[in-house]
Amino acid sequence: MTRILVTAATGTVGPHVVRELRSRGAHVRAFVRDPAAAAATLGDVELAPGDFDDPASLRRALDGVDHLYLSAADGHRKVAHETAAIDAAAAAGVKRIVQLSAMHADTASPLPVFRWHGEAEAHLRRSGVPAVILRPAFFMTNLLMVAGGVAHTGRLGGPTAGRRIAMIDIRDVAAVAAVKLMEPEPATGSEPETGSPAGTYELTGPAAVTFADVAAALTEATGRPVQALDLTEEEARPRFAGAGLPSWLEEHLVGVFGVIRAGGFERANGHVEAITGHPARGVGVFARDYAAAFTPADQPV
């Protein structure tokens, strides 16, 4: 059976990747910094304690591994962390890396996270390890950052200029990753997927939606009125600045909404359904499943 190592297993997407793989009967090992906390999140799964900054722990975790799911936290160490894991995987003879990247990944991007993803992708392509690169659009779970405010005020604000976003549910990102991690190797002599368009997938939800559509879905799911509020960039900036985020993340978020206003997330595609065999989840499903987060604590859904 294919042995799969999952990094960032306790992050946003990773636990869903572990769950998807296990439900498909895969042999999973999770690379984690805190085994006790990971066991509480992931349940009964093989754990490989380690840190991207500790090369010996990467070597131990990759021993006997066939395929690697690679993601590292955004931040100034992201490229160093992914590079270390790719180099260790190449040395260990890993046969495929499925890398979580992002739509608009580009080494020349002015947005820090998109630039880091571009650099990490470039290192993977250079490594020669057969690769599948997943480039999701805006995650629906980003909305959880403002869920408390929505519950409190009944308003969903954002500097989107009413533009549509083909936002995706992270459970669908994880399902695509699991399918790609469990696919057999390319037949001997065939072209590796690295660098070929076939190996890089932009992933979106089923349709591009406005914040007004999201507000309508939240209204229906919570039974309380939610209104979309279009902010100008000038109105939004102090909100990002006041949220106590690291400066690179504040800069990135301001930039992401600029990409949204330029229509950069408007194109939905059918890759999730084509790869997993199931339609991608829409905002209605997301709103229903996460309704409690958008509802005041004293008024349970």
Ligand SMILES: NC(=O)c1ccc[n+]([C@@H]2O[C@H](COP(=O)([O-])OP(=O)(O)OC[C@H]3O[C@@H](n4cnc5c(N)ncnc54)[C@H](OP(=O)(O)O)[C@@H]3O)[C@@H](O)[C@H]2O)c1
């Ligand atoms: N938000 C969006 O709209 C969007 C869209 C497209 C793509 N993306 C991308 O999706 C990714 C989301 O991240 P994610 O869910 O994979 O992770 P995440 O939620 O950022 O969590 C980070 C994970 O990395 C682990 N970690 C941190 N430092 C580590 C280290 N030094 N060594 C080993 N593990 C370490 C953390 O473990 P601990 O539990 O120990 O902290 C955690 O499991 C990002 O790359 C983001 O750019 C996001």
